[in-house]
Amino acid sequence: MTRALLAGLFIALLPSGIGAQQLGVEEAARTITDGDFRWRVGVMAHDSMQGRDTPSRGLEQTAEWIASEFRRMGLRGGAEDGAFIQRYPLQSVLVDRDRSFLVSGSVRLQYGADVLPLGGGLTDGETTAEVVLISGSTPPSGGFGREVRDKHVVIVREAGATELGRSLFPLLGSLRSAEVASVLVTSGAESGAWAASGARAFAPSVSKGWGDAPEPAGATDFRPMLVMRTSSLERLISGRGVDVATLQARSGATARVQVVEGLRLTLTQRVRSDVTSAPNVVGILDGSDPQLMKEFVVFSGHMDHVGMGTPDENGDSIFNGADDDASGTAAVIEVAEAMVDLPTAPKRSMIFLVVSGEEQGLWGSEWYAEHPSAPIDDLVADFNTDMVGRNWTDTIVAIGKEHSDLGETLNRVNGQHPELRMTAIDDLWPEERFYFRSDHFNFARKGVPVLFFFNGTHEDYHGRDDEPESIDAEKAARIARLVFYLGVEVGNAADRPKWNPESYARIVSEVP
Numbered sequence: 019m020t021r022a023l024l025a026g027l028f029i030a031l032l033p034s035g036i037g038a039q040q041l042g043v044e045e046a047a048r049t050i051t052d053g054d055f056r057w058r059v060g061v062m063a064h065d066s067m068q069g070r071d072t073p074s075r076g077l078e079q080t081a082e083w084i085a086s087e088f089r090r091m092g093l094r095g096g097a098e099d100g101a102f103i104q105r106y107p108l109q110s111v112l113v114d115r116d117r118s119f120l121v122s123g124s125v126r127l128q129y130g131a132d133v134l135p136l137g138g139g140l141t142d143g144e145t146t147a148e149v150v151l152i153s154g155s156t157p158p159s160g161g162f163g164r165e166v167r168d169k170h171v172v173i174v175r176e177a178g179a180t181e182l183g184r185s186l187f188p189l190l191g192s193l194r195s196a197e198v199a200s201v202l203v204t205s206g207a208e209s210g211a212w213a214a215s216g217a218r219a220f221a222p223s224v225s226k227g228w229g230d231a232p233e234p235a236g237a238t239d240f241r242p243m244l245v246m247r248t249s250s251l252e253r254l255i256s257g258r259g260v261d262v263a264t265l266q267a268r269s270g271a272t273a274r275v276q277v278v279e280g281l282r283l284t285l286t287q288r289v290r291s292d293v294t295s296a297p298n299v300v301g302i303l304d305g306s307d308p309q310l311m312k313e314f315v316v317f318s319g320h321m322d323h324v325g326m327g328t329p330d331e332n333g334d335s336i337f338n339g340a341d342d343d344a345s346g347t348a349a350v351i352e353v354a355e356a357m358v359d360l361p362t363a364p365k366r367s368m369i370f371l372v373v374s375g376e377e378q379g380l381w382g383s384e385w386y387a388e389h390p391s392a393p394i395d396d397l398v399a400d401f402n403t404d405m406v407g408r409n410w411t412d413t414i415v416a417i418g419k420e421h422s423d424l425g426e427t428l429n430r431v432n433g434q435h436p437e438l439r440m441t442a443i444d445d446l447w448p449e450e451r452f453y454f455r456s457d458h459f460n461f462a463r464k465g466v467p468v469l470f471f472f473n474g475t476h477e478d479y480h481g482r483d484d485e486p487e488s489i490d491a492e493k494a495a496r497i498a499r500l501v502f503y504l505g506v507e508v509g510n511a512a513d514r515p516k517w518n519p520e521s522y523a524r525i526v527s528e529v530p
């Protein structure tokens with residue numbers, strides 16, 4: 019073979035432009051490695067991030083870290099004023115334990131030390147009423163009547179009872195319909211257990227601070243439900259001829275109501291509401307075409323998880339959320355890094371969006387879709403990765419393929435990359451309605467075509483064992499490469515993706 023022929027072959031193999039470009043794309047895809055993936059999931063799902071609840075310090079630390087990665091890569095900030103972190107408002111409501119108490123004559127019982135709020139409505143209120151005691155756990159067959167109406171009702175449980183189990187539900191349900199002033203359930207908890215319950219009882223209840231936010235405190239009927247220490251009850255009724263031990267002994271029997279003669283109790287509950295906020299992180303890679311750069315392809319994942327809970331048998335109290343969704347967040351960051359490594363950026367601009375508040379109700383993506391980096395109509399697609407690190411090694415479900423031509427595009431790109439050993443398949447669980455259950459939906463309903471990459475749930479889903487050690491980083495990296503190739507394809511395509519008209523009519527509720 020002559021030298022001229024060799025040179026000719028090379029030219030045939032690598033025509034200027036396209037071939038070199040193709041090589042550049044493959045090299046960039048190779049920067050998405052198992053090692054990087056494992057490291058990123060390990061950082062976000064580390065115990066020090068405390069399960070990334072919304073809002074929490076661990077979530078803020080996670081956001082700061084992702085923002086610093088985007089900055090290091092050379093992306094520009096996609097939030098207001100070019101910042102990487104976008105903040106959205108939250109409202110937090112909690113019972114103010116220092117200003118909430120029960121008083122009867124000289125006896126004063128304090129929220130925290132003597133009683134704890136037991137879930138339900140967080141409302142301000144004050145109510146004075148007589149006190150009745152209920153012994154026994156089975157509601158009377160005809161229900162409760164006038165003897166409990168507008169009274170403070172104390173359910174005296176067996177000595178040592180601490181757990182508020184299901185056995186109480188019939189009694190509580192029956193009392194609720196009898197319109198009592200309040201319900202107080204006795205607890206024999208030791209001080210350690212009481213303090214732990216207290217930490218949970220006074221934790222703020224957080225809701226989104228815009229749109230259909232809940233009614234302000236005090237707007238609903240004030241009929242609180244509390245837990246009361248048995249020793250505190252004894253203080254309250256001491257000297258009134260009631261033998262608590264006799265009542266405790268009736269725990270299995272049909273409920274009986276006993277009036278405590280001459281005892282009137284004033285219950286004062288105060289709630290406090292604060293305005294707070296939580297972060298999204300947004301980085302942008304500008305497109306290389308002067309016209310198409312005004313259109314954007316979005317890659318999204320949620321960095322938040324469900325925080326901390328009571329310790330399991332191994333003492334683990336942290337929900338690390340390695341698969342849900344440190345894995346999908348790592349995919350977004352890895353795709354960003356690969357896009358930056360391209361010799362030429364795709365024609366369209368790329369938005370890398372990491373949201374929070376997903377677990378509480380898709381808060382961060384809802385806010386972002388209302389306050390996007392560019393007009394929502396210029397966002398041409400969203401590729402959402404939520405849980406891509408577990409289950410099958412050769413398959414990823416792509417939910418939403420049937421709703422736009424992104425499904426066809428994905429099939430074509432997938433077919434061009436057999437080396438990924440990864441097949442993107444259709445929704446396996448349409449009855450679960452996953453299309454409506456992660457962040458992509460907030461884009462879809464505003465008219466942005468989406469695909470949702472998801473490996474399905476598993477036994478550790480929302481459990482304490484969703485740990486980094488169980489993540490298949492090698493397979494997750496291959497999924498991220500597929501998403502990267504898809505992004506390059508859509509970023510360079512002549513036309514933007516198109517909805518299937520029937521899907522559009524059914525799903526898109528807010529036309530921009």
Ligand SMILES: [Zn+2]
Pocket residue numbers: 320342343376404405456
């Ligand atoms: Zn998730």
